[in-house]
Amino acid sequence: MTRTLIRARLLTFHREPQTPDDTGAFTYIEDGALLVEGGMIRAMGGASTIKAEGAQIIDHRPHLLMPGFIDTHLHFPQTQVIASWAAELLDWLNDYTFPEETRYADPALCATMAGAFLDRLTDHGTTTAVAYASVHASSADALFAEAHKRNMRLITGKVMMDRNAPDALCDTPQSSYDDSKALIARWHGVGRLGYAITPRFAITSTPAQLEAAQSLAAEHPDCHIQTHLSENHAEIALSCQLYPDATDYTDIYARYGLLRENSLLGHCIHLSDREIWALADAGAKPVFCPTSNLFLGSGLFNDAKLRAAGLTNGIATDIGGGTSYSLLTTLAEGYKVLQLQGQRLHPYRAFDWITRGNAEALGLADRIGTLDPGTEADFVVLDARATQAMAQRMDRARGLADELFTLQVMGCDRAVVQTYVAGQQQKPL
Ligand code: GUN
Numbered sequence: 001m002t003r004t005l006i007r008a009r010l011l012t013f014h015r016e017p018q019t020p021d022d023t024g025a026f027t028y029i030e031d032g033a034l035l036v037e038g039g040m041i042r043a044m045g046g047a048s049t050i051k052a053e054g055a056q057i058i059d060h061r062p063h064l065l066m067p068g069f070i071d072t073h074l075h076f077p078q079t080q081v082i083a084s085w086a087a088e089l090l091d092w093l094n095d096y097t098f099p100e101e102t103r104y105a106d107p108a109l110c111a112t113m114a115g116a117f118l119d120r121l122t123d124h125g126t127t128t129a130v131a132y133a134s135v136h137a138s139s140a141d142a143l144f145a146e147a148h149k150r151n152m153r154l155i156t157g158k159v160m161m162d163r164n165a166p167d168a169l170c171d172t173p174q175s176s177y178d179d180s181k182a183l184i185a186r187w188h189g190v191g192r193l194g195y196a197i198t199p200r201f202a203i204t205s206t207p208a209q210l211e212a213a214q215s216l217a218a219e220h221p222d223c224h225i226q227t228h229l230s231e232n233h234a235e236i237a238l239s240c241q242l243y244p245d246a247t248d249y250t251d252i253y254a255r256y257g258l259l260r261e262n263s264l265l266g267h268c269i270h271l272s273d274r275e276i277w278a279l280a281d282a283g284a285k286p287v288f289c290p291t292s293n294l295f296l297g298s299g300l301f302n303d304a305k306l307r308a309a310g311l312t313n314g315i316a317t318d319i320g321g322g323t324s325y326s327l328l329t330t331l332a333e334g335y336k337v338l339q340l341q342g343q344r345l346h347p348y349r350a351f352d353w354i355t356r357g358n359a360e361a362l363g364l365a366d367r368i369g370t371l372d373p374g375t376e377a378d379f380v381v382l383d384a385r386a387t388q389a390m391a392q393r394m395d396r397a398r399g400l401a402d403e404l405f406t407l408q409v410m411g412c413d414r415a416v417v418q419t420y421v422a423g424q425q426q427k428p429l
């Protein structure tokens, strides 16, 4: 088995930083080294302390190496929907997104786009993703197969949707149950893959289909569940109209047993206090999608309020409502969304969030999200001087926090020097 010693400046978080002075929340090593073997991190520390006789050496100095970014919500079949001009969510879905997703009935397109999609993720430093496939089982098959080939950690699921969409994009309660069940049997727990039971949202599922999702969820407690919740006002009104017995939008999912610790709920913008407490009781995970929320004009995610209720929030790109694959750009827009609400996203917390924090939201913090020995060797190498504008800003940097904030506010894929998935470099040299 090849052993590789990677030299760089190293940064890894142990817990969420509480204040800008909370330097105990992370380890930063100026002259660091990582020993990687068999896709795992074997050792991490100062370069002089790591014994690595016979190891291949890769030297990324002076760049900064940290755990790979984790994207907790995006859509595989929306790669070519980004930047579609629409008034708001429901128009955007009907006019661009649903027509595009019908194309994923073609397994050849799915196979081609699966490779392109995973390339885009790693180009941008993302090493783990939780993605919606299309309604077609073959789209989930293609994405799983491609991720497996690359030994990449990926969670996905075929979307369940049986109404309020073009016929070509509708399954049935029974077929969605059968297809999801077969995909779980084929892929869940295979290598680094996991299945997410994926009812798209209440508008596109009949009560009978949410019952099917409920059965799947009960039969597979270790599968994630992903759906959308409380993204915009028209969506909320229609959802409540379609489920008149439910107390509110959140209660629709609660009634069908879809709220639990491994439930990922995209958006969660306009929740009432009752809904926030219901999510907190269930331990479900809201997911903040800032570029999407700004692009579609959906609203401002209230991170502090949800956290005060004890919720653990994920952060994600939501491609293709989102406008960038970059979790750096996502942090930049997240910073602005919070700033508008008098909340501040310090770079220590920001970089913890897209690494260890998102891993914790997924229940995977023992495997990904840090540089801890014994975890999977997924990481990203960053250059805060990647552009002239960034280099000029960096000439005034006073330390690590300034470097991270430059990456957070000005960074994109140009700042990603290299991405490692299970110890293997993903970007062409
Ligand atoms: N709600 C239901 N489907 C979608 C989707 O594809 N994108 C977004 N942003 N919201 C949704």
Ligand code: ZN
Residues within 6 Å of the ligand: 073, 074, 075, 228, 266, 318, 321
């Ligand atoms: Zn989404």
